[in-house]
Amino acid sequence: QQPVQSPQAVILREGEDAVINCSSSKALYSVHWYRQKHGEAPVFLMILLKGGEQKGHDKISASFNEKKQQSSLYLTASQLSYSGTYFCGTGGNAGNMLTFGGGTRLMVKP
Amino acid sequence: KAGVTQTPRYLIKTRGQQVTLSCSPISGHRSVSWYQQTPGQGLQFLFEYFSETQRNKGNFPGRFSGRQFSNSRSEMNVSTLELGDSALYLCASSLASGSATGELFFGEGSRLTVL
Numbered sequence: 001q002q003p004v005q006s007p008q009a010v011i012l013r014e015g016e017d018a019v020i021n022c023s024s025s026k027a028l029y030s031v032h033w034y035r036q037k038h039g040e041a042p043v044f045l046m047i048l049l050k051g052g053e054q055k056g057h058d059k060i061s062a063s064f065n066e067k068k069q070q071s072s073l074y075l076t077a078s079q080l081s082y083s084g085t086y087f088c089g090t091g092g093n094a095g096n097m098l099t100f101g102g103g104t105r106l107m108v109k110p
Numbered sequence: 111k112a113g114v115t116q117t118p119r120y121l122i123k124t125r126g127q128q129v130t131l132s133c134s135p136i137s138g139h140r141s142v143s144w145y146q147q148t149p150g151q152g153l154q155f156l157f158e159y160f161s162e163t164q165r166n167k168g169n170f171p172g173r174f175s176g177r178q179f180s181n182s183r184s185e186m187n188v189s190t191l192e193l194g195d196s197a198l199y200l201c202a203s204s205l206a207s208g209s210a211t212g213e214l215f216f217g218e219g220s221r222l223t224v225l
Contacts, residue, residue: 002152032213041114041200042153044213087153096143096204096214097166100153 001025003090005101012078012108020073020104022088030091031064031071032098037084045073045086078108112136114203114217122223128189131220135182135203141165142184143214144176147198156199159184160206188222196224 003024010018022031030049034042048064048071059076075082085105089098115134123129135142144156155168159178176186182203188195198221202214 034214034216041216041218042214044215047212089153096141096158096160096202097155097168098143098214099155100145102152 002099003088003101005086005088005104007104008102009105010107012082012106014080014108014110015077016108018075018078018106020075020086020088020106022071022073022090022101024069024090026069026090028064028066028069028071028090031062032089032091033062033071033073034087034089035082035084036087036103042087075106078106080108080110082106083108114201114215116199116201116217116220118220119218120221120223122225123191124225125191125193127191128187129191129222130185130187131199131201131222133184133186133201133203133217135184135201136215139203139205139215140182141204141206142178142182143202143204144184144186145200145202146170147200147219148196153200156186191224193224196222198222 003022006021032047033045036042050066062073064071085103087100087103089100091098117132141160143158146154157176158166162178173189178184198219200219201217204214
């Protein structure tokens with residue numbers, strides 16, 4: 001079952017914050033976040049593992065609520081370079097098989 | 111350090127034909143995964159190979175197959191092409207096999223158009 005991402009799209013002004021959510025109907029073992037710019041390959045942002053661990057990457061951070069089977073990506077003080085489509089991918093405990101959400105298209109305007 | 115290389119980048123085929131796509135992972139990476147990306151279905155897992163063995167397979171028909179060579183390079187093949195196979199096929203390499211072990215490095219993809 002594909003995780004559900006919300007919102008599907010968001011438009012921000014530079015400096016504004018955003019939250020992207022990823023919900024799964026299945027128990028989560030790991031959650032990956034990737035960003036893909038138009039015409040480019042998806043690029044890894046971070047991975048979160050069971051245990052509610054929160055990770056950070058510059059002004060981008062994420063949380064993982066194992067009980068709620070949810071993960072959220074927080075983008076703080078957004079920059080133009082943050083524009084792109086964000087995907088969450090949920091993983092099991094065997095192999096590199098990730099089930100990706102439908103993506104959240106984020107556009108940051110000056 | 112060279113990234114993941116996929117060839118060809120673009121190709122056009124007609125229904126019924128077959129196609130072979132190639133992926134060279136980052137040096138030292140032993141896991142190669144394949145994903146299909148379409149506007150309607152998003153990113154969908156095809157299969158993963160690790161040390162020449164298929165570790166996982168997604169929910170795709172048997173027309174989709176793959177293999178991995180001893181140098182970790184991988185190929186995927188789609189036989190009897192259908193219009194719905196038009197997609198961007200992405201290859202991702204990783205040091206190890208396990209969704210908790212770290213990031214996937216994606217190539218830029220092979221864009222297949224089936225007419």
